[in-house]
Amino acid sequence: TPSPAAAPDRLPFSKVTQEDLDFFKKVLPGRTITDPDLLEANNVDWLKSVRGYSEVLLRPQTTEEVSQILRYCNSRNLAVNPQGGNTGLVGGSVPVYDEIILSTALMNNILTFDGVSGILTCQAGCILENLSNYLEERDYIMPLDLGAKGSCQIGGNVATNAGGLRLLRYGSLRGTVLGLEVVLADGQVLDCLATLRKDNTGYDLKQLFIGSEGTLGVITAVSILCPRKPKSVNVVFLGCETFEQLLQTFKLCRGMLGEILSAFEFLDSECMRLLNTHLKLPNPITDCPFYVVIETAGSNPTHDEEKLHNFLEEAMTSSLVTDGTVATEDTKIKALWSMRERVTESLTHDGFTYKYDISLPVERIYQLVTDMREHLGDRAKSVVGYGHVGDGNLHLNITSPAKDPALLAAIEPFVYEWTAGCQGSISAEHGLGLKKRNYIYYSKPSQAVALMGNIKAMLDPKGILNPYKTLPDNLR
Ligand code: FAD
Ligand code: MLT
Ligand code: ZN
Known part of the structure; x- marks a missing residue:
């Protein structure tokens, strides 16, 4: 039997004809790509785990162009795969068959920035890091940050409701996104590109599109509330002997660093081994079973350093942490952060990676890694745990020398049953995409899934937008 993650049969969408291409070329002259070599990168996902066979890549620059394309595709029953930076990790960002790829890469203009309110409005294809650099020059920062910042786009971030490294401090995009402009399936x-903090005029429709993974509409512009750039940033990298001590460190940290705490992340010694082996990144402290990255962000360096000093003294004297190092200077801060941010990259060098992104009650998060190791024995090459402790979000990753269906069958549904047993979520932040769509019932009641199906049918009656993704196969 095929795995529930395998692609379903191709649905009866039309195939692209010469007449269709002529239309696209008229609307997007020079930006309708059919050269297979140029399309290759857009057909394969970042993990190189899934690939599609699209023969057409469209690169609109304006909302009006997106509207014309979708109106046409809807009338012709042509399937469309919206694509941002193609850094998604659940197989949602590339076509499954021959869906037309609609890339937002050329929709990269900043529209407005208000230096008093900190509200930024931009097109969906702006790369996250470019937005961060633009804002930093104006003493602001983006409310989200993630390892893929150099490639991912704000539209893709919103479409996946990306979490990342700053969620603990600034909350999710569901709070910071103030408005969206979206092109619906029929064009x-x-x-809904409001720039208001408060607006209770009925249903908050933009929320439907946040986290909808390209299945309900194409996001063309975003307005987002940005925090002031902190005047003082410190990063500490600590080692703990047990996960219980790591949790106690988190508790202490919240109590003693409270208002300046901006991140609390962890990785285990297996991650450290991969960073050392594959990326030649040396461990900045002595070897420990667990490592934490804590970031503080505040407005007064003296105040922050004093608080941090007191916290570290308490953590050391109560033997919660074994060793640690502190960074206040930018280069060292970046170096310490890369120990956490580059785990994803190190895994790609270790082998084919099976990725799980789980929300759990924080005290349970490492138990899943331990249980999985025991369950798999020597069938896996590496079993590693890292993630966003502050958000109760574990990244459990398992590698093997090559794709291994027997290993996959040993991991799934074990991992999902384990998660459902703790009322956790099988996707904390990466979404469902192609790979996880049929496991949705482990985390959502069937009435809720059915309602999702109704919403999809209302907004995209022909199902042309990102077919085979997010919604389970039984709803099609
Ligand atoms: P894509 O990968 O192109 O697309 C993702 C999904 O969104 C697809 O379903 C696509 O159809 C849809 N989509 C894209 N743009 C639009 C649009 N304009 N309108 C409608 N639908 C659209 N994720 C986290 O949550 N937290 C992390 O910390 C994190 N770290 C990462 C680190 C690395 C190294 C990598 C490779 C990935 C990481 N991710 C993380 C996953 C990924 O970066 C995010 O999901 C990101 O938000 C995807 O943005 P993108 O522009 O690359 O979108
Ligand atoms: C992370 O937190 O590093 C990202 O979500 C990417 C990953 O899970 O590997
Ligand atoms: Zn993450």
């Missing part, structure tokens, strides 16, 4: 432009 209608839905202008």
Whole structure:
């Protein structure tokens, strides 16, 4: 039997004809790509785990162009795969068959920035790091940050409701995104691009599109509330002997660093081994079973350093942490952060990676890694745990020398049953995409899934937007 993650049969969408290409070329002259070599990168996902066979890549620059394309595709029953930076990790960002790829890469203009309120409005294809650099020059920062910042786009971030490294401090995009402009499947432009903090005029429709993974509409512009750039940033890298001590360190940290705490992340010694082996990144402290990266961000360096000093003294004297190092200077801060941010990259060098992104009650998060190691024995090459402790979000990753269906069958549904047993979520932040769509019932009641199906049918009656993704196969 095929795995529930395997692609379903191709649905009866139309195939692209010469007449269709002529239309696209008229609307997007020079930006309708059919050269297979140029399309290759857009057909394969970042993990190189899934690939599609699209023969057409469209690169609109304006909302009006997106609208014309979707109106046409809807009338012709042509399937469309919206694509941002293609850094998604659940097989949602590339076509499954021959869906047309609609890339937002050329929609990269900043529209407005208000230096008093900190509200930024930009097109969906702006790369996250470019937005961060733009804002830093104006003494602001983006409310989200992730390892893929150099490639991922704000539209893709919103479409996946990306979490990342700053969620603990600034909350999720569901709070910081103030407005969206979205083109619906039939080409209608839905202008919800408000820049208001408060707006209770009925249903908050933009929320439907946050985390909808390209299945309900194409996000063309975003307005987002940005925090002031902190005047003082410190990063500490600590080692703990047990996960219990790591949790106690988190508790202490919240009590003693409270208002300046901006991140609390962890990795285990297996991650450290991969960083050392594959990326030649040396361990900045002595070897320990667990490592934490704590970041503080505040407005007064003296105040912050004093608080941090007191916290570290307490953590050391109560033997919660074994060793540690502190960074206040930018280069060292970046170097310490890369020990956490580059775990994902180190895994790709270790082998084919099976990725799980789980929300659990924080005290349970490492138990899943231990249980999985025991369950798999020597069938896996590496079993590693890292993630966003502050958000109760574990990244459990398992590698093997090559794709291994027997190993996959040993991991799934074990991992999902384990998660459901703790009322956790089988996708904390990466979404469902192609790979996880049929496991949705482990985390959502069937009435809720059915309602999702109704919403999809209302907004995209022909199902042309990102078919085979997010919704389980039984709803099609
Ligand atoms: P894509 O990968 O291109 O697309 C992702 C999904 O969104 C697809 O379903 C696509 O169809 C849809 N989509 C894209 N753009 C639009 C649009 N304009 N309108 C409608 N639908 C659209 N994720 C986290 O949550 N937290 C992390 O910390 C994190 N770290 C990462 C680190 C690395 C090294 C990598 C490779 C990935 C990481 N990710 C993380 C996953 C990924 O970066 C995020 O999901 C990101 O938000 C995807 O943005 P993108 O522009 O690359 O979108
Ligand atoms: C992370 O937190 O590093 C990202 O979500 C990517 C990953 O899970 O590997
Ligand atoms: Zn993450």
